[in-house]
Amino acid sequence: MPFTEEQLAFRDSIRKMVDKEIAPVAAKIDAEDKFPEDIAAMFGEMGLLQMWVPEEYGGPGGDLTSVCILKEEVGRHSLTCSTLAANNSIGLILPVLHFGTDAQKEKYLRESASGKIITSIAMTEPTTGSDVSSMRTRAVRQSDGSYVLNGQKSWITWGENASYILVFARTDPDAGYDGISAFMVDTKTPGFRVGRAERKMGRLGAPNNELFFEDMVVPADCMIGAEGTGFKSCMTILDLNRPTVGASSLGIAQGAFEVAVEHAKTRVQFGKPLGQFQGVQFKLADMAIKIEAARALLYSVCAEIDAGDHSRRAVIASMAKCYPADVAMEVTTEAVQILGSSGYSKDYPVERMMRDAKCNQIIEGAQEIHRWIIGRRLVA
């Protein structure tokens, strides 16, 4: 990918930081399943939690390409930390930049720029997964303009860590997609409660919580965008963020590939290194081809969106999420195979990478939903 000199310098500096700070602790974060507070603080100081906050609001700036470079590099060693990188984008920066008022931009973007807050986005409910329009959480407008929220969300990443959560709730129970609105909820608000954290297969250390809203009063100026436009804004935010999930996946694939190549060069069976057998070379070649293809797709999509061409945004964002996520699953599975029993051992990172890769085939639209988004336009 022809990155600019600035992008290459950024990538190299992130790679150095990741090799020094993240690689040594990635297995521990997974084993302890504990939120990496020190990494979050370090990312905040480095401007990495808040990448994409424009300089005019005190942020480091950034765009889709730079966020993807960051997430790919961190993802080489840890999906949890890659998810933490640019954490504020989906729950705060993108919605406020694209749909917020000037006053909301001043307030929320400046607070994000401090690098001291974690944010979340909350759509999923116990009975609402892929079909976002079926959500039940209610927001009822009061005579003074404020809203009262009641309902439950589930699987919310960083729910127990977040200072703000972008909550989607139904302001009109009968209006389908047009009855959903978005609220920037301060988690200190009375009536907000964090429930249990899910027990998961992977991406450990990044908690996923149930959230409860019980007669929680939210001021009118917390609504992001106009009433009833929440679903449409949600889709825009997701489109803009989805390639970054692809970037994390690409990082996982690259990380597992590097471990597999090293193992193939050093593990001797039948009198020579595994990598000298053509059967193993073919596996490595397929992994390399898929990773290069995923990288080319991802960054060409980033370039198109960063250039301001949004004409194909929904379709290409789905491609940029979907393909790298499948590649990560395939590559990590093959990496485990190439390492044999070592691949199945927690002493090596590839079993963790394989568990983590699965996560990205489910979140931010499961793979089937992305194929649906792409496919239905092909036959429209």
Ligand SMILES: Cc1cc2nc3c(=O)[nH]c(=O)nc-3n(C[C@H](O)[C@H](O)[C@H](O)COP(=O)(O)OP(=O)(O)OC[C@H]3O[C@@H](n4cnc5c(N)ncnc54)[C@H](O)[C@@H]3O)c2cc1C
């Ligand atoms: C680790 C993790 C983190 C998450 N973080 C968040 C978060 O921060 N905020 C948030 O709001 N949510 C979050 N989620 C929830 C996530 O967005 C949902 O899990 C996802 O949207 C899928 O919904 P579901 O799990 O209910 O699956 P379902 O919608 O029940 O789907 C189950 C399966 O059926 C398939 N399927 C569904 N409909 C169709 C169809 N029409 N055609 C073909 N196949 C279909 C799906 O692709 C999937 O394979 C997270 C989930 C996980 C696992």
